[in-house]
Amino acid sequence: MDGKFMRNQRVSAITKILIENPNKVINLNVFTNMLNAAKSTISEDIVIVRESLKRLEMGTIETISGAAGGVKFVCDISKEECEKFLEDLCKELQNQNRVILGNFLYLTDILSSPRYLKKAGTILASKFISNEIDYVVTVETKGIPLAYEVANKLGVELIIVRRGNKITEGTTISINYLSGSSNRIQTMSLSKKSLPSGSKCIFIDDFMKAGGTASGIKHLLQEFQSELLGIGVLIDDRSVENKLMEDYIALVEYDAPKDNKSAIVRISEKLDS
Incomplete structure (x- = not known):
């Protein structure tokens, strides 16, 4: 998509995609292409999402290494x-x-x-x-x-x-x-x-x-x-x-x-x- 997204917009989009696709590994390229942002920027956004979900005990964000890796949301409840x-x-x-x-x-x-x-x-x-x-x-x-x-x-x-x-x-x-x-x-x-x-x-x-x-x-x-x-x-x-x-x-x-x-x-x- 054309144009830049603000951080709160990116965080909202990343959170929605991860939660709607539980236990599925999503490559960072999906987010960089969708949100027109660098991998380093997306990585920082994911840290925010991970810390927020952990603090609220709503689930965890796991990082999967390797060429086919990425991140995935794992459900939980307090x-x-x-x-x-x-x-x-x-x-x-x-x-x-x-x-x-x-x-x-x-x-x-x-x-x-x-x-x-x-x-x-x-x-x-x-x-x-x-x-x-x-x-x-x-x-x-x-x-x-x-x-x-x-x-x-x-x-x-x-x-x-x-x-x-x-x-x-x-x-x-x-x-x-x-x-x-x-x-x-x-x-x-x-x-x-x-x-x-x-x-x-x-x-x-x-x-x-x-x-x-x-x-x-x-x-x-x-x-x-x-x-x-x-x-x-x-x-x-x-x-x-x-x-x-x-x-x-x-x-x-x-x-x-x-x-x-x-x-x-x-x-x-x-x-x-």
Whole structure:
């Protein structure tokens, strides 16, 4: 573009580009060409962005050396902001009107709200940011928006596993798995084109009951010679004992109402597991 940009304009543009492309390495030439500035000037601007984000605990800017290097934004959230968000989420979920027939928890509005999804996605992504993850995996349907947010923050693709087979998926790999809560045999499938062999994945879902779905995902990934590095869920149902999966991260815990008592929702002990 023609003309010079003032420093505050350059800093604003650099911040926007980095935050909108998390975990993606952006070469400095992108900024020099866009902002009509020397590399030394852009480097000074990036220092300002890095220090501001670090001070606000909004994330970090990492420098990648080498000819193909540059800088990338790594998401984060302050402990105080995380705790405040989860406390507000617990209060919202504590509403007795959310418990519907069968002691199920109504979550549709939460799982379609950008206000909740962006923060929840950032928290979960920050727990896996140090892993070299290739894909985020989820199962249709309600967990998709949350999984998408996590994938976006990690800068990787989202893979959606189907319940049953879809003609449009082409050749698929299917497995039968046992639902941990109902002890029913169910089926999940994934197109052979979806996941390269040897991929490293995490599984993100909205709700962990007994862990049957997560266990099924683990075995499905094994069919692709791929690895499940971690599991993250929004809500963990603690009323279910002897879960099929124990190694996972959850944001909040839910105890279904019993003996005419209200449901209990609290920040999960597994958040830092």
